[in-house]
Amino acid sequence: KPPIALWVQAASAKLLGYGGFTLLLPQVLEGLGSIALVYHLVRRVFGPWAACFSGLVMAFSPVSVAVDRYNNTDACLVLILLLAAWALGLAAETGNRRILYLALILAGVGFNTKMMAAFVVLPVFYLVYLAGAPLSRFRRSGDLAIGTILLLATALSWPLVVDLTPADQRPFVGSTQDNSMISLSLGWNGFQRLISRGRGGMPQIPRAVDSGGAQSGTKEPPNPSGPRAPSAKKPSTSLDAASPLSGEEPPPPPVNRRRGGFMNTGTPGPMRLADKNMAGQVAWFLPLAFLGFWAEARRTPFSFPFNRVHQALAFWLGWFLLYAVVFSFMRGAMHPYYLVLLVPPLSALSGIGLRALWILYRQGRHGPLMMGLSLTALGQAFIAAQYPDWKPLILPILLSFAAISLAGLYVIPSLCVRKPYWRICLPAALGLGVFALFLSPVLWALSPVLGTGQRVEADPDLLSQGPRVGRIQVFDPRRSPARLLAYLRAQRKGEQYLLVSQNSQLAAPIIIESGEPVVAIGGFMGTDPILTSHQFAQRVKEDQFRYMLLSDPPRTQGR
DSSP states (O other): OOSHHHHHHHHHHHHHOSSHHHHHHHHHHHHHHHHHHHHHHHHHHHOHHHHHHHHHHHHHOHHHHHHTTSSSSHHHHHHHHHHHHHHHHHHHHHOOHHHHHHHHHHHHHHHHHHGGGGTTTHHHHHHHHHHHOSSOHHHHHHHHHHHHHHHHHHHHHHHHHHHHSOGGGSOOOTTOSSOOHHHHHHTTTTGGGGSOOOOOSOOOOOOOEETTEEOTTOOSOOOTTOTTSOSSSOOOSOOSTTSTTTTOOOOOOOOOOOOSSGGGOOOSSTTGGGSHHHHHHHGGGHHHHHHHHHHHHHHSOOOSSOOHHHHHHHHHHHHHHHHHHHHHHOOSOOOGGGGGGGHHHHHHHHHHHHHHHHHHHHTTOOHHHHHHHHHHHHHHHHHHHTOTTTHHHHHHHHHHHHHHHHHHHHHHHHHOOSHHHHHHHHHHHHHHHHHHHHHHHHHHHHHHHHSOSOOSSOOGGGGTSOOOOOSOOOOOGGGSHHHHHHHHHHHOOSOSOSEEESSHHHHHHHHHHHOOOEEETTTTTTOOOOSOHHHHHHHHHTTSOOOEEOOOOOOOTTO
């Protein structure tokens, strides 16, 4: 990962001390900042009423709650993109080139937060400025050309610094085969996300070490226990749940009982975001947002260059559509929490849309508002109905409250002849409908807070079940950390590293638990070509490595 979000976490740990709270605090603050920015961006064009609703949708979007409680980079990326959106809006309204440059520089900072994920929205930046800035065509094009140079300079600053540093003086760039940050930016964390690809097989464990040290060029497996271990009873070097050191029975093989494709993200295609898990992260107000967009676009006369209303509408709709298309069709690694990038535009469009529909309703056009509320309620019912445990609880409350609200909105204008009654009864009826529409999203948003498991997503099943086993089983040394660490420390004879592991998923928990130096020779997943067999053997010979922790071998069906 690029450094910006990690720097913020490191600064928090430096100031407040290392711990779970200090690492999560930046994400909490970034989430709160994103809510405030969505409120501000909507309020400055559409007023406080729409802004309040947008802020509530942003705050209670389930995937936002899950992401803001997790030490990943996405919360920081959302905040940076919203800051860039704020600068872009001002630049498009006033034609101020300096503010445009600020917007594109912030987009470059976003690249150094999560690489190509920050650039998906860039076409909308260019479109809004070209179609909205009150300047000549030549001036707009020139401003964007200079801004693009600043954007690239900002975005490439970190990758170029890394790649220009001699390879023997910097850490290996993980998830690459050529140790290049540019390669990582454009490959594994870039265009390869859009196509079907895999990391390839696990690398072969270096075969150049025996009990006597290093024998470069041999094919015998290493003896991680070193020359001091007896040959008759070598201690186990694969310290998993079935290890003699753990004193536990081996766990049953992991079973993935979840449906909907790898990582429970549905099948790539136009209906991917309608998958129950994907829709449950973000799509609760989608019908209201789209119908409201139509209402606001028709209510405000169109002009060119775009006025500030159409600039905002084009920006929020473009942001949503670009990320929605990418997430729907990407065939590479996909996680439900990626959908947090859809939350700001959907939140803004929901508030804008409800305001526009309410204005039409007060003007006597009752149909659009009632259709927006009813379609949104039915869409939420469709999502909830796919969870059998929660369907009997959610559907009666949601549908009954929505029906009462719609009945009130339909009947009150004909029963209350005097308009002063409208000022009380109509907002109350609408408020009941809004309350009904927030019930399900709030329940989903509470699931990562109150539930069990460590998945970065919202799922009401987390409130009633234990964590379900995913596709990858990772060794957890916390099952028997005292015995494991006591054994390794007792056997340590001055080696630089307490333990060597295939990947950082095995190494990180031990480092956190013990504070001891542990090295992962294959990077995050164990596939990075960080050390050759000769280099591995040399480190054993130099007493840097002794014990190696291996992951479970892959289980072959039929064996």
